[in-house]
Amino acid sequence: MSVHPNAVIAPGAVVPASCTVGPFCTIGPDVVLGENCNLISHVVLDGRTRIGARNTIYPFASIGVPPQDLKYGGEPTETILGDDNTIRENVTISRGTTGGGGVTRLGSNCLLMTCVHIGHDSLVGSHCILANAATLAGHVVIEDYVTLGAFCPVHQHCVVGKYAFVGGGTIVTQDVLPFSLTSARRENKAFGINKIGLARRGFSPERLQTLHKAFRVLLAAKMNTTQALEKLKAFEDDKAAGEDVAFLAAFLERSERGVIK
Numbered sequence: 001m002s003v004h005p006n007a008v009i010a011p012g013a014v015v016p017a018s019c020t021v022g023p024f025c026t027i028g029p030d031v032v033l034g035e036n037c038n039l040i041s042h043v044v045l046d047g048r049t050r051i052g053a054r055n056t057i058y059p060f061a062s063i064g065v066p067p068q069d070l071k072y073g074g075e076p077t078e079t080i081l082g083d084d085n086t087i088r089e090n091v092t093i094s095r096g097t098t099g100g101g102g103v104t105r106l107g108s109n110c111l112l113m114t115c116v117h118i119g120h121d122s123l124v125g126s127h128c129i130l131a132n133a134a135t136l137a138g139h140v141v142i143e144d145y146v147t148l149g150a151f152c153p154v155h156q157h158c159v160v161g162k163y164a165f166v167g168g169g170t171i172v173t174q175d176v177l178p179f180s181l182t183s184a185r186r187e188n189k190a191f192g193i194n195k196i197g198l199a200r201r202g203f204s205p206e207r208l209q210t211l212h213k214a215f216r217v218l219l220a221a222k223m224n225t226t227q228a229l230e231k232l233k234a235f236e237d238d239k240a241a242g243e244d245v246a247f248l249a250a251f252l253e254r255s256e257r258g259v260i261k
Contacts (some may be wrong), residue, residue, distance in 0.1 A: 016033060058084045078095060088112060111128075190261055
């Protein structure tokens, strides 16, 4: 095991021999690290925290620290990270609370840029990019393949749908449509599908065209959300495209805060 002499690893912590722990890192007694993790320096891992394999964590990141919630009384809640994540400088990830499910979770293959904050009981999927100073309040859900721009605060209990791209500086106070390009100019708006991002993820031209038609119904037609939802349910296309529109319709139906249109 490569552990710098100035690192502090508490008895009980699980740190495989394949890991590298740099100077001035502190690892609490209930932390479990996966294989081949690299803690560069000054990293704080606290609480009941489980971290998967091949994660790289940069200086001054704090993971599994107590939630910023005045109701928290030291309960043994958890923080869980998947594999192959890159966590840059000054990132903070708070552990869960008993009132919010008890777990804060990050998936795999994510990039968290400098000063990102993931609040208590938030659930972040896999293949996500959270740019500098993106901030998740408690109980936020970020689905897979989301890109969240720099300086984006996300209100508690909001959901950002899969494959969405949220432009920098957007204040998210309602749910963000999956597949959408959503950003703030004078006010928050969805500007259609995240065409470039979806193409990069392997979406066929046919799938993109069907999603484009669905978004025209939802955003451009003179219908309220209920009317647009009924029309979306009537889409009959190939199986892959139909699944995308069905997911979009289901997202609308389960939204509790309303969606950004």
